[in-house]
Amino acid sequence: MDAQAQQLSRRFSAEAGYPRPGSYRLLPLNFMAAAAGDTRRYIVSNICGDYAVVRRDTLEALVSGNLSSASPEYELLRRKHLIFDDATRSTLNLVAAKYRTRTRSVANFTGLFLFVVTLRCNHVCPYCQVSRVSEDREAFDMTEEMAEKALDFTFRTPSSGIKIEFQGGEPMLNFPLIQFIVQRAKAKNRAAGKDLQFVAATNLSVATDQMLKFCAEEEILLSTSLDGPADLHNANRPKRGNNSYELTIEGIRKARKAIGHHRVGALMTTTEKSLHRVRDIVDTYVAHDFHQIFLRPLSPYGDAIRTKAFDRYTAERWVEFYKEGLDYILDRNKRGYPMKEAYASILLTRILTNHGTGFVNLQSPAGIGIAGIVFNYDGDVYASDEGRMAAERGDKTFRLGNILSNSYEEIMLSDSLLEPLAASLLESAPMCHECAFLPYCGADPDYHHATQGDFLGHKAFSGFCAKNMEIFRHLIGKLEAGGEDADILRSWT
Ligand code: SF4
Known part of the structure; x- marks a missing residue:
């Protein structure tokens, strides 16, 4: 290494000390604006219902693989099982186990x-x-x-x-x-x-x-x-x-x-x-x-x-x-x-x-x-x-x-019975399959049949969806705001 290179290298730490963009993997996740019409903050959730609320720039960095491991959001998203990296590969098994538990009612x-x-x-x-x-x-x-x-x-x-x-x-x-x-x-x-x-x-x-x-x-x-x-x-x-x-x-x-x-x-x-x-x-x-x-x-x-x-x-x-x-x-x-x-x-x-x-x-x-x-x-x-x-x-x-x-x-x-059941899976339903509230929501074929003549229903015109989506947002907003309201709401689970 010549003198100039040595001088430059003294200004920088070793490579391992730097965030390595793209070194994490996304777990299956969906996202949605935290408030209707507001594109500044997003709710991001995984298939077993863990969620985090992040700024739009964090979300963009996250999904494009450019989120720095030194950013405070990185640890939050890792802890919430929205991403995993070499140090947290076991998260995959954990998420699979949680998903099995959440869907146990079917069995x-x-x-x-x-x-x-x-x-x-x-x-x-x-x-x-x-x-x-x-x-x-x-x-x-x-x-x-x-x-x-x-x-x-x-x-x-x-x-x-x-x-x-x-x-x-x-x-x-x-x-x-x-x-x-x-x-x-x-x-x-x-x-x-x-x-x-x-x-x-x-x-x-x-x-x-x-x-x-x-x-x-x-x-x-x-x-x-x-x-x-x-x-x-x-x-x-x-x-x-x-x-x-x-x-x-x-x-x-x-x-x-x-x-x-x-x-x-x-x-x-x-x-x-x-x-x-x-x-x-x-x-x-x-x-x-x-x-x-x-x-x-x-x-x-x-x-x-x-x-x-x-x-x-x-x-x-x-x-x-x-x-x-x-x-x-x-x-x-x-x-x-x-x-x-x-x-x-x-x-x-x-x-x-x-x-x-x-x-x-x-x-x-x-x-x-x-x-x-x-x-x-x-x-x-x-x-x-x-x-x-x-x-x-x-x-x-x-x-x-x-x-x-x-x-x-x-x-x-x-x-x-089998036809409405087969048609009701949110995981394959338009709009629902990419909705951040999917892990908390449900299908209501009776409601959609009664209001739209269809077991699945067009969720953009569904009163069931409109009510649930807004209540999910409202509750998560209150949890995120913290304070006494959040404590009371947490005590209801
Ligand atoms: S019904 Fe609406 S709120 Fe529920 S998962 Fe589907 S799109 Fe989301």
Whole structure:
């Protein structure tokens, strides 16, 4: 080396001390603007849901292979399993293991079995998604023969857990059949040894002390509907006598006393009338000592379509309602009242942990049939509750067969199930396959069939996509902002 070269080399460290652009490899990842229309920051996620939020210039350097290993983002992206290098080759195995864990629910197979024990109901809710019939029409009750066959079907599942959910109409109007199913299921389970749970979705207005005693003895959880303060609840859930709210509150009080405070849950549905009332709705839940609320939009099925209730607000308006509600719930937490929003809790669990949530509408392939399945009052088997709601309006696309005339194999291998399942994989769906929220999201063939006449749906025009995408962004934005909101949200997983 001549003198000039020696002089130059003294100014530089040895080559090994420098970042080596291109020495890392990308793991399978997607990215998306952190806020709609804002191209400064991006959410980058891998196939098992690890994510990081980075600036655009970092993203450009990352994907072009020019990210310096000396940059602070390099370590973040390596730690989040978005890249690996020679020192972290084992990341590949780790990501594969996490992906297997996240998709385990597919192998677990069906765990939720809905028994529509009757279509009769004593309410006339205009947005009802199941097109209930009046109380006295016993032709709309499931028979013991159907229930027995449905239980035989249920216990064919390889899943180690079985949840039987009683639905209606108002299921308590056919309480003898609930008793029959519980006793027969428990008898069958003595040999099967599954983790067996029961829940009844009821408006509680006809629940007698004897019914509640049975629920307590047999450990049946109760889930009811509470749409908000009295005027809103009564407007949403009309009933002769206009006392639906009073009956629900009295039912909740009696049910809690009989089966235990925390064994009674409540759900709300957002109608057009609810849109300006989210604080009142949350306050009603607080006033009645609920520590969880599920802010749910209307679904495009049943009477919600016939009465046009579904069309009265847009996905964007609902997201506004949801964000206001979420902020208010966070505020109630900060003021000392612990409370979760259930949908955020499900999404955060998918974003922050490796556990599946079992939530049927957020699975890929879709959860229809293979996560949850429905036995209707007439013995027909549906891939989902939404599918049976659509059938009540004449669309039997998701009817898989009849429990009296079809075998387990015929039902589970029917084209009516396999076709929407095959079409529902997000990993091969336009838009979804390159979406940063893919690991947290799911396919909803019922929704897209109902709104677009297609199992997959064009996601650019999908209310399901618009709602989820904005909520994912909102939650990740709050987590990234840190502070008390982020701590509370993390505690919900
Ligand atoms: S439905 Fe929308 S938010 Fe969900 S993965 Fe597909 S594109 Fe992303």
